[in-house]
Amino acid sequence: MADLVAAQVDNAWWYVSAAYVIILGGMAGFVAVLGLRIRRARQALDDLR
Amino acid sequence: MTQPKARWLEITAIVVVIAAVVRGLTVEADVTQGDVQRIMYVHVPAAWLAFLAFGVTVVGSVAWLRTRRRTWDRLAAASAEIGVVFTGLAILAGMIWARPVWGQFWTWEPRLVTTALLFFVYLGYLALRRAVLDPEQRARRAAIMGIVAFIQIPIVYQSVNWWRSLHQTSSRNSIDGPLRLTLWLAVLAFTFAYAVMLSRRLELARLEDELEQARLAGTPDVAGAAITAPTLEGVTRG
Numbered sequence: 001m002a003d004l005v006a007a008q009v010d011n012a013w014w015y016v017s018a019a020y021v022i023i024l025g026g027m028a029g030f031v032a033v034l035g036l037r038i039r040r041a042r043q044a045l046d047d048l049r
Numbered sequence: 050m051t052q053p054k055a056r057w058l059e060i061t062a063i064v065v066v067i068a069a070v071v072r073g074l075t076v077e078a079d080v081t082q083g084d085v086q087r088i089m090y091v092h093v094p095a096a097w098l099a100f101l102a103f104g105v106t107v108v109g110s111v112a113w114l115r116t117r118r119r120t121w122d123r124l125a126a127a128s129a130e131i132g133v134v135f136t137g138l139a140i141l142a143g144m145i146w147a148r149p150v151w152g153q154f155w156t157w158e159p160r161l162v163t164t165a166l167l168f169f170v171y172l173g174y175l176a177l178r179r180a181v182l183d184p185e186q187r188a189r190r191a192a193i194m195g196i197v198a199f200i201q202i203p204i205v206y207q208s209v210n211w212w213r214s215l216h217q218t219s220s221r222n223s224i225d226g227p228l229r230l231t232l233w234l235a236v237l238a239f240t241f242a243y244a245v246m247l248s249r250r251l252e253l254a255r256l257e258d259e260l261e262q263a264r265l266a267g268t269p270d271v272a273g274a275a276i277t278a279p280t281l282e283g284v285t286r287g
Contacts, residue, residue: 012084015149019142020070023091026138027066027242030131034249041256048263 055248062241069094069231069238076231079224088146089224090231094239095139096164100202101243102132103171110195113188119258122188125195127250129174131243136168151215159208160216167201174198184261 073090109125112118143161144154155161174194181187209218224232 012149015085015145016074016087019088019145020074020091022141022145023095023138024066024070026134026141027246030134031246031249034246034253038249038253038256041253041260045256045260045263048260048267 055245058241058248059245062238062245065234065238065241069235072231072234076227079228082150085146085149088142090235092139092142092146093232094235095135095142097236098239098243099132099135099139099167100206101240102128102135102247103167103199103202105247106132106174106195107199110192113192117188119184119188122191123251123254123258125191126178127247127254129171129195130250131246133168133171133175135243136164136171140164140168156215158214158216159212160205160214163201163205163208167198167205170198170201184258 069090073087076087078084079086105128106125109121109123109128113121113125140161143164147156148154174191177194178187178191181190209216
């Protein structure tokens with residue numbers, strides 16, 4: 001029943017776009033934050049040495 | 050500086066992820082759900098990655114308890130963090146998919162509730178790691194929690210079979226042909242992405258360990274310093 005209702009969704013691409021942006025953006029954001037944390041950790045190590 | 054091997058892994062991951070996304074957006078639409086079903090190509094791989102990441106955490110936890118090598122503890126911690134991120138992303142994508150299909154973003158149905166519990170338990174795992182300062186104690190407690198928390202994975206996976214509700218059963222059995230191929234490509238792409246994230250997160254964990262050790266080595270022994278007798282250099286010179 002739920003599947004039949006979904007088949008009539010007009011703005012399906014809006015939902016698809018939102019889901020893709022959230023997932024891909026989340027992945028890219030996580031990698032970017034990791035890069036930033038690595039840079040900060042290296043900097044802190046250099047400062048200690 | 051990034052190693053050449055890691056650089057190649059990153060490039061491969063980017064290429065495969067782009068291919069999977071293009072394929073997911075251009076493959077023929079599902080007969081019953083229409084275009085909205087394309088969300089499956091990011092939602093299912095994200096959930097798969099969360100399971101894989103927590104699986105690696107349990108492997109790292111068991112290996113640490115057996116060997117006491119810091120490398121295993123770092124692996125468990127790094128993978129758990131990635132698992133939490135992907136669990137959160139899978140929940141968000143699932144909510145967006147649920148809105149047109151079920152008519153609401155959230156409903157208290159077994160798969161959703163068990164996945165939300167999984168998310169919060171592993172958030173607790175990360176909080177535990179931050180709360181314990183002693184590296185040995187931290188690794189031991191986290192390893193035990195990492196093993197116990199993994200019990201949830203088969204429960205989450207089987208929840209759609211044990212308590213039939215709104216959520217569909219395994220997507221891999223409900224589709225075939227080009228749609229199934231697209232799903233497998235997306236799973237492969239996300240697995241590559243996981244490998245890149247894990248490699249970076251492990252590098253960060255190694256640096257944080259070095260930093261922690263350097264700070265501990267540089268911290269003066271407060272009690273010892275307090276009982277050290279003051280030098281009489283100034284007095285004797287005078």
